[in-house]
Amino acid sequence: MERMTDKQKILIVDDSEMNRSILADMLGGEYEILEAENGIEGLAMLRKHAGEISLVLLDIVMPELDGFGMLTEMNRNHWIEDVPVIMISAERGSSHVERAFEMGITDFISRPFDALIVHRRVVNTILLYAKQKKLVALAAEQIYEKERRSSLMIDILSHIVEFRNGESGMHVRHVHTLTETLLTALMRKTDKYGLTSQDISVISTASALHDIGKIAIPEEILNKPGRFTDEEFAIMKTHSMIGAEMLEALPDDYRDEPLVKAAYQICRWHHERWDGRGYPDGLKGDEIPISAQIVALADVYDALTSERVYKPAFSHEKAIEMILKGECGTFNPLVMECLGGCADEILLELGSDTTQRQSQREMQSVARELHKHEELTASERTLELLEHERMKYSFFAAMSEEIQFEFTVQPPMVTLTAWGAEKLGLEEIIMDPASNGRVKELIGEDNWRGLSDALHGTTPGHPVVTFDCLLNYGGSPRWTRIVARATWSSDEPPRYTGAIGKAIDIHDSRLKLDNLERMATHDAMTGLLNHATAKKRVMERLADRPDGKFALVILDLDHFKQANDTYGHMCGDRVLIHLAGKLRQSIRGGDIAARVGGDEFLLFLEYGGELDPIVSRIYSSISGSMFEDFPICLSMGIAPTDVVGTDYDALFHAADQALYKVKRSGRGRYAFYDESMRDMLSVISPIEGSSDAGEESGGEKGESEP
Amino acid sequence: MTLQECYAALEGDYQGVLGRLTSERMVQKFVLKFLNDSSFDLLVRSMEEENYQEAFRAAHTIKGVCQNLDFTRLYRSSCQLSEALRNGVTPEAPSLLEQVKADYAQTVAAIRAFQESVGA
Secondary structure, three states, X not given: OOOOOOOEEEEEEOOOHHHHHHHHHHHHHXXXXXXXXXXXXXXXXXXXXXXXXXXXXXXXOOOOOOHHHHHHHHXXXXXXXXXXXXXXXXXXXXXXXXXXXXXOOOEEEEOOOOHHHHHXXXXXXXXXXXXXXXXXXXXXXXHHHHHHHHHHHHHHHHHHHHHHOOOOOHHHHHHHHHHHHHHHHHHXXXXXXXXXXXXXXXXXXXXXXXXXXXXXOOHHHHOOOOOOOHHHHHHHHOHHHHHXXXXXXXXXXXXXXXXXXXXXXXXXXXXXXXXOOOOOOOOOHHHOOHHHHHHHHHHHHHHHHOOEOOEOOOOHHHHHHHHHOOEOEOOOHHHHHHHHHOHHHHHHHHHOOHHHHHHHHHHHHHHHHHHHOHHHOOOHHXXXXXXXXXXXXXXXHHHHOOEEEEEEOOOOEEEEOHHHHHHHOOOOEEEOHHHOHHHHHHHOHHHHHHHHHHXXXXXXXXXXXXXXXXXXXXXXXXXXXXXXXXXEOOOOOOOXXXXXXXXXXXXXXXXXXXXXXXXXXXXXOOOOEEHHHHHHHHHHHHHHOOOOOEEEEEEEEOOHHHHHHHHOHHHHHHHHHHHHHHHHHHOOOOOEEEEEEOOEEEEEEEOOOOOHHHHHHHHHHHOOOEEOOEEOOEEEEEEEHHHHOOOHHHHHHHHHHHHHHHHHOOOOOEEEOOHHHXXXXXXXXXXXXXXXXXXXXXXXXXEEOO | OOHHHHHHHOOXXXXXXXXXXXXXXXXXXXXXXXXXXXXHHHHHHHHHOOOHHHHHHHHHHHHHHHHHXXXXXXXXXXXXXXXXXXXXXXXXXXXXXXXXXXXXXXXXXXXXXXXXXXXX
């Protein structure tokens, strides 16, 4: 575990160990020194210790990635804004110095180092940045406070309006949420209105003010149960214009605020309709500002789904349906599409705990505000949180005894937990893993590509993949399940930036599973396939190669019952195992051998030319031999597909009938099925045979003596 | 042999380094450490393998270290060599390498003698 220290950390990036230690000595015991021997390692250290490093001392000429390369990367990630860099080099060319300053370095020290100068400059730079960080924290604090206060004020104001209106106070919140959801959907759909996330924030906040004009409507009209008279409705309708006028009457300073501008549009035009049949100005189509169009729709939806003195509350589905059917006035078709598209999202958003959403929204707006001020990318507050998270993470990672990893695309790097690195025999930080020999050896090219493709194929909404593969570590391949979550940037469109995940050893459970599968598909005694599985495989082969020439063979041991009776069952079992081994040896790779039951076995052969020599070879290699004191003698019935067809049951039945024929005519032979056997009895299921009638008249054609 | 005599033998600037690194203890520590620096081996190997980019970096590192330790003689030749290799190999590089080898041998011999006399 990392030890927490109060010492400030300085990162020295230099390829010469001598130079690093001279610098470290010069800085003495006042700082904690981290070292990196090239730019890539330097970046990895910065990433690992984000926010902790107070200063970087950077050499220019280095292998892998030089000082300028590292500065480029620090600029791209905006780290250069938070971490001061002092460049150290013997390069005195002024173009070098100039270029380095342009890339954001704070100071430049040339070789040879002078202990006093190095020390003094380091101290000065760190002090300067510490002051700046404090100021940043202070400013962030104030922005947060300001944001919180202004949304509080808007909340109070809009609630006053609502309470006078006899409403619960939820209407304003709902309209806010709906406005935000709809605008976000609209922004995704089209750039026609040039909406930014900043605009969405402003419009959503301003939406709370849409009914402030109602403050001027007499209470008897406002809360009248039942229908308005024409005269009352005319008075009610004035609330939109009154609201707009109230905002217009604000002092000049405020009128130019984006929030007030948006609120003005919303107040005045949130009862306008797309077809020009709204009020007060009868605007049509996109003459109505998009802010007012959206709030109008949000207002209508919430009115439909709320209970009012004159109507019950409609369900979410009913409200959406009524709006889409145009029962509540005409709206912009694009906006209607958005409503249809995010109907589920709306239900979810409105269903979630509103207070929580409120604070969440506040947090978001603080984040947005912080984002506006680029220099505030990492305030002290965030850094503390980050530090806490990191401590938590490394603690749990150390406890869990799991192989956990983090992968970033830029810079290309894998970070492993200490435990995981030890387990896999790798470094904790691996640069450019795709071309690292040991990583390749561990995971294998195909798996690496497969995992990479799977991660690239995810979406920000469904970023998790599960990937089973064999990893080579500790001397032998082990089945491992990798569960990883791709990380996507918050840009639009999102960028794949890497992944986090863990690798779980599933070797034992996988083997157990394999074993179970084996048990379910194989005959326990002989190790051949069981009948059910053989049937499945045969049918697969037949379906795969409808034009192939196959033969299904059923065979049994003559006088096996006597062997069992004479020598005992143990001996009988050994005979069966012996026979199974013989059968396995006598067939080719693609052929199938199975134990049907008792002393009956099945073979499924594919042949190219003549079938008879193949069968003859198998027959004579087994039949006639001895096992211990027991003479092995077989009877075989064969059903070729070119006679019987490719239906499994028909083939099985035909082979069975041919076997019966052999048994009837004295055993110890094999016979091919032909049409004359059609009505014969069966060996395996004798009751299936219809009669004995055809038995003796069956043709001997195709039958041969061994 | 004193540290000052060692500097005389390797043709370095003892007063200069003492001024910058502030204490004799520190100078001694890094002078002895110079024996463990692998940059010279890397330089020779890279030149043999005609990997001039790597050779440049190695020469550059030797130069930087010598500069920090005020090993003036070796600094001068390694500086010339690194300039000769900055943009790939140049005709004078082989002879400059020989010079660096000679100066390095002289420097190491002086440091070894010093090391024996302090019993380190």
